[in-house]
Amino acid sequence: MTAPFPASTVLGYPRIGPDRELKRALEAYWRQDIGLRELRATGAGLRERTWMRLAELGLAALPSNTFSFYDHVLDTAIMVDAVPGRHRRPQAEDTAFAMARGDEHATPLRMTKWFDTNYHYIVPEIGPDTVFRAVCDKPVAEVRQARALGLTTRPVLLGPVTFLLLSQPGPGAPAGFRPLERLRDLLEVYERVLSALAAEGVPWVQLDEPALVADRTPAELAATGEAYRRLGALTGRPALLVASAYGELGAALPVLAGTPVEAIGLDLVRGAADLDAALRTPGLAAKTVVAGVVGGREVWRTDQRRALSTLLALRPAAARVVVSTSCSLLHLPYDVEREDGLDPRLRARLAFAEQKVAEVVELAGRLAGVPAGSPAPDRHDPASRQAAADPSPVPAAPARSPYPVRAAAQQAHLGLPPLATTTIGSFPQTGELRAARAALAAGRLSVEDYEERVRREIRQVIGLQERLGLDVLVHGEPERNDMVQYFAEHLEGFAVTRHGWVQSYGSRCTRPPILHGDVRRPEPITVRWTRYAQSLTTRPVKGMLTGPVTIAAWSFVREDLPLARVVAQIADAVRQEVADLEAAGTAVIQVDEPALRELMPLRAAGQAAYLAWAVGAYRRATGGAGDRTQIHTHLCYSDAGQILQAIDALDADVTTVESARSHGRLLAEPAVAAFARGLGPGVYDIHSPRVPDAAEVAGGIEAALRALPAAEVWVNPDCGLKTRTYRQVESALAAMVEAARQVRAAVVPLSRAGAGATAAGRSGAAARPSAAGAGAERR
Ligand SMILES: CN1c2c(nc(N)[nH]c2=O)NC[C@@H]1CNc1ccc(C(=O)N[C@@H](CCC(=O)N[C@@H](CCC(=O)N[C@@H](CCC(=O)O)C(=O)O)C(=O)O)C(=O)O)cc1
Numbered sequence: 001m002t003a004p005f006p007a008s009t010v011l012g013y014p015r016i017g018p019d020r021e022l023k024r025a026l027e028a029y030w031r032q033d034i035g036l037r038e039l040r041a042t043g044a045g046l047r048e049r050t051w052m053r054l055a056e057l058g059l060a061a062l063p064s065n066t067f068s069f070y071d072h073v074l075d076t077a078i079m080v081d082a083v084p085g086r087h088r089r090p091q092a093e094d095t096a097f098a099m100a101r102g103d104e105h106a107t108p109l110r111m112t113k114w115f116d117t118n119y120h121y122i123v124p125e126i127g128p129d130t131v132f133r134a135v136c137d138k139p140v141a142e143v144r145q146a147r148a149l150g151l152t153t154r155p156v157l158l159g160p161v162t163f164l165l166l167s168q169p170g171p172g173a174p175a176g177f178r179p180l181e182r183l184r185d186l187l188e189v190y191e192r193v194l195s196a197l198a199a200e201g202v203p204w205v206q207l208d209e210p211a212l213v214a215d216r217t218p219a220e221l222a223a224t225g226e227a228y229r230r231l232g233a234l235t236g237r238p239a240l241l242v243a244s245a246y247g248e249l250g251a252a253l254p255v256l257a258g259t260p261v262e263a264i265g266l267d268l269v270r271g272a273a274d275l276d277a278a279l280r281t282p283g284l285a286a287k288t289v290v291a292g293v294v295g296g297r298e299v300w301r302t303d304q305r306r307a308l309s310t311l312l313a314l315r316p317a318a319a320r321v322v323v324s325t326s327c328s329l330l331h332l333p334y335d336v337e338r339e340d341g342l343d344p345r346l347r348a349r350l351a352f353a354e355q356k357v358a359e360v361v362e363l364a365g366r367l368a369g370v371p372a373g374s375p376a377p378d379r380h381d382p383a384s385r386q387a388a389a390d391p392s393p394v395p396a397a398p399a400r401s402p403y404p405v406r407a408a409a410q411q412a413h414l415g416l417p418p419l420a421t422t423t424i425g426s427f428p429q430t431g432e433l434r435a436a437r438a439a440l441a442a443g444r445l446s447v448e449d450y451e452e453r454v455r456r457e458i459r460q461v462i463g464l465q466e467r468l469g470l471d472v473l474v475h476g477e478p479e480r481n482d483m484v485q486y487f488a489e490h491l492e493g494f495a496v497t498r499h500g501w502v503q504s505y506g507s508r509c510t511r512p513p514i515l516h517g518d519v520r521r522p523e524p525i526t527v528r529w530t531r532y533a534q535s536l537t538t539r540p541v542k543g544m545l546t547g548p549v550t551i552a553a554w555s556f557v558r559e560d561l562p563l564a565r566v567v568a569q570i571a572d573a574v575r576q577e578v579a580d581l582e583a584a585g586t587a588v589i590q591v592d593e594p595a596l597r598e599l600m601p602l603r604a605a606g607q608a609a610y611l612a613w614a615v616g617a618y619r620r621a622t623g624g625a626g627d628r629t630q631i632h633t634h635l636c637y638s639d640a641g642q643i644l645q646a647i648d649a650l651d652a653d654v655t656t657v658e659s660a661r662s663h664g665r666l667l668a669e670p671a672v673a674a675f676a677r678g679l680g681p682g683v684y685d686i687h688s689p690r691v692p693d694a695a696e697v698a699g700g701i702e703a704a705l706r707a708l709p710a711a712e713v714w715v716n717p718d719c720g721l722k723t724r725t726y727r728q729v730e731s732a733l734a735a736m737v738e739a740a741r742q743v744r745a746a747v748v749p750l751s752r753a754g755a756g757a758t759a760a761g762r763s764g765a766a767a768r769p770s771a772a773g774a775g776a777e778r779r
């Protein structure tokens, strides 16, 4: 007999550690400052601390296997042994790190956005010949660790359907092959894993299937039904909870309800429409519904009355209702109580992971207190966050001249060579810089001394770029802790946290700001740094701003206004900054929008309206620039190829995008050939410590030249350099400049006739032998 699902749970929990203990241990391990035993001990300590805390808070059902040393999709690939040969290492952790980061022997797997969040996962490669095998060590070890503490846990696995839908075809897979074709083979492995967990005495297992909240084809839905009928038919298995997250299950709900799984998890915050669907799904009557009524990715306190009314409305539809979160709490910081720097009135409105657990427990108590059969109170339907119905449409910005007119004006002004080289903005954020910022915050360093430290960094970064022979320089962003937090700290309407770290990928974290009021820019933010950098060189220095969509996407945003309105307010602040940069003589201004794709609704129905307002916000931010000012934008880890039309509609002059890790997927998009603007497909992957050589980079440039005319191709890394060391950056950029020089010499004279706007003035300077090795290493 199935043990009833306990009354309260969460779908997952942060794992980086309240003080980023995991980050520190990982980076120490990668530097070889600590060994594997110490790294494992840190992991074990974090897991223990999480379970004990959840139990202490009164949570009835504890999840396990939500910990990961790098990423849970990657762990799933290892669990089913879908490990490319080049990444296999004697220890599972080292295998994971080779897959995620690459090393001197192997390029890493691709990394991309996890649904519509700022978390990134490693994309497994699955081919027709991938041999699956159950490697259950990790989930089993976590069950045993918890049991030794006297705790029963519910292992959380990424579901087989989502795993395959998030995977990409391995190299050599025939055209048209889709990893989902391997579902039947994969299910055999999941059966073995479930049996192994049953043998451990595990009563419940959670299978996460968030891919079901996006539009799925009838064939995909049929495959989902088949998968869960088959896993449901396994004898002696644990009870199964299939959990969604990040939106509504919609058509997938009756499919799951028609299978033998014992429980279904619904996101009743962003997928609130699933409540009505649940009431219309008779198959749920015999099942447990794990009701995600506490927002797992919003920082606002839960409206208990509204959540309780949802739970009570759901009760007649299901055999049992369990209180839970809408998704894993992975996207939240740990504890708002530590934030003593926040205005107490704001803090009182906030709930981080610990507080969300307390809310879940409290709601479960309230629900239990309402006798079965009591009438449900009035429903409060939450407003949609995307709220396409923006009551005040964004006024159109005055149009700049058409792109070709502007391009000619910019070329006359800038005189750049074809295959112009540039970087994405940030240079390494050294320990020294971070320590200086920490000392400034602690009052141990004066503002004057800190600013002199920043100026020194800018001087070095400009000098380095001149020695390397780059064409469009950057100041390196040394004054910024983060490309969003920095702007939030200089805008009204935002609050920032001290300890509110959230994992973005691997060991990398951010402290998302809290956007709680109307946004206003009290004074210029970046102008003096850009102006200072420009004063040091005759080459153009790009002004560097974060775009309005990205600032909102990577913050926790107020919910009393439609998102489009909030983003428009930010756009106005960015527009003022663009105007001030221009007035200070900045000829190239980059407004980054790496989150443009990320915020797009997961279902097609909302996408056109979203892109319309998001693109509108970008144009509102940049459309005041004069024709001679070259506007760049940058997108990373976002499958830019899928939204190339929207990128075109941004009306930027130059777009730099990630493409190094995606093996030319972007360049293969038919829309690329029609993209008649500057495009810089990243020629090397900055998220890996691997340093490319000139031949490899030249290969990337040549691939771009097969898809685009030389006059449109820019040569750049695929994202900012802040996470790298100077040793890596100097070698990689030297290789990049050298590769551009070689390809320019070999290819461009041939295409020059048709190239239109090519350089005259500065091509000599740019073609100088690159200063590989120039500039002694600084650190
Ligand atoms: C480009 N990306 C970004 C995303 N989201 C953002 N909000 N920002 C981004 O840049 N999403 C997509 C991509 C990839 N994601 C990331 C996310 C995070 C990083 C990254 O490098 N993060 C840093 C932390 C950055 C930061 O806030 N730095 C602060 C604080 C530094 C610090 O740790 N200080 C120490 C004390 C210092 C000392 O004494 O040595 C402390 O507080 O203990 C700062 O510089 O002031 C990270 O390390 O994780 C990259 C890509």
Ligand SMILES: N[C@@H](CCS)C(=O)O
Residues within 6 Å of the ligand: 424, 425, 426, 483, 544, 592, 594, 634, 636, 719, 720, 721, 722
């Ligand atoms: N300008 C930023 C963009 C990162 S997406 C940087 O270079 O880090």
Ligand SMILES: [Zn+2]
Residues within 6 Å of the ligand: 424, 594, 634, 635, 636, 718, 719, 720
């Ligand atoms: Zn980027």
